[in-house]
Amino acid sequence: MSDLRALRADFPILSREVNGKPLVYLDSAATTQKPQSVLDAMNSYYENSNANVHRGAHTLAVEATDLYESARTKVAAFIGTSPSQLAFTRGTTTAINHIAYGWGLHHLSEGDKILLTIMEHHANIVPWQLVAKYTGAELVYLDLDDDFGVDTSELDKVLDERVKIVSFSGMSNVTGALGPIDVLSKAAASVGAISVLDAAQLVPHTNVDVEALGVDFLAFSSHKMLGPTGIGALWGRADRLEEMEPAEGGGEMINVVERHASTWAPVPHKFEAGTPPIAEAVGFGAAVDYLSAVGMDNVVAHERSITAYALDRLSEVPDLTIYGPKDVSKRGGAVSFELGDIHPHDIATILDQDGIAVRAGHHCARPLMKYLEIPATARASFYLYNVPEEVDLLVESLHKARGIFGLV
Amino acid sequence: MAGLDELYREVILDHYRNPRRKGTLSGDHVHAEGNNPSCGDEFFLDLLVEDGVVVDAAMLGQGCSISQASGSMMMDAIVGQSVDDIQDLAGKFRIMMTIDEGENPVDEERPGSVLGDLEALQGVRKFPVRIKCADLAWTTLAQALDQTAS
Known part of the structure; x- marks a missing residue:
């Protein structure tokens, strides 16, 4: 196992206790913990350089602007692109809304289709429902294959020139399944549709070279990759960003404002209305610095080995059903499961008593839950x-849950 | 683990696995639906109220042991009772889910207000995030009773 154990000391929260037990944090698909370097970078910004960006000639304003823009450069470099193609947003959800309102609303009309997959997070469903409502377009879904991957075998049946947008996840936050990025981006291009990649789970857990993916847009969040909440990124192909309208208007995003009309600042600033989350951008930059120093290849290797170990250990627990691919080359580290007739909320409560944090519920993917016929x-x-001992504690606590619920 | 023992009492697991009055009513009745959007728990309630008395009731639901057991126990507690007594019971249930430990919320003076099995849900108070689970059936009941009042 690729051992990154020493890194745990960089995360202050990992040394705390919960309910008298050492914290076992197994909820990084919801949000990740933050290393000291991220916290320090944000604090240092407020202690030394706090000012508004892109306005004012004083020293602090210049420093704040430099910090903000250098964070953009770092985050862009992390996914292999230029800072001119990366707009900061509030997160993945906001980035997808930007595409929906800034591109979708202006390019769709009645009878057009938006192609999604059934494994999407609500963030990649609801914005398109809104666009469909306003334009008369309709949503079409691809189902899953037997191994929880997106079934692209029937793609030809739904793909035609009325499809204008293909939007899909790079990695399911529920099953961990990787999305068929290559197939769907090519399918979109073949009918002149744009492809949108929800990379909220992908960028934190894989080596992403965005220019090589073949998609038109990509969205991801800082807080799922060691950075703060409240900031994320929207990447787009240069020509797509140019043809996209701003979804929000205000200060910072304009060139000239007249009484009745305005012109926009150049990309990416035209998508950043109002004072941005500056400290968060600085923290985001520090987070990608941290991940780059560890090396994403090491992160991937570590996650694969601990996920394989978890799948192996969990399969030993009687009555436990895993919802997701068993092959670690087809998946990330989000492992969803059911345990007999013990409701997931009850599992989460019992695990919490042992200091173990897991998520229970529909994971903002209710259509997927309905499709899988599980609540x-x-x-x-x-x-x-995370370390293997934490998987062992999880398994031990699941056995305890079986005992409390009288499963034999 | 004392907390977990108090939370998952045998009577709760029994109601969870064998919910009382599961199903729907046919004919005249009021219907209310409750859900907790954050967790997906659902509770559907049919009530037949005649002359101020709940004469029949049926429930369908899905969710955690606490939400479903609370609903099942509620069914046992309300059928055959007057709406006034049920309102009283609901008030006592709310108090039980919020009062400090040690106080006895149960008032034996009014026959309709005895919590009975429902007292098993007292353990939920130690798990504040789960109180909304126990409340789901009762907020659904309030909706249903509102309909009978109008």
């Missing part, structure tokens, strides 16, 4: 700071 799952998700 909810419990989900353990892993990141670079």
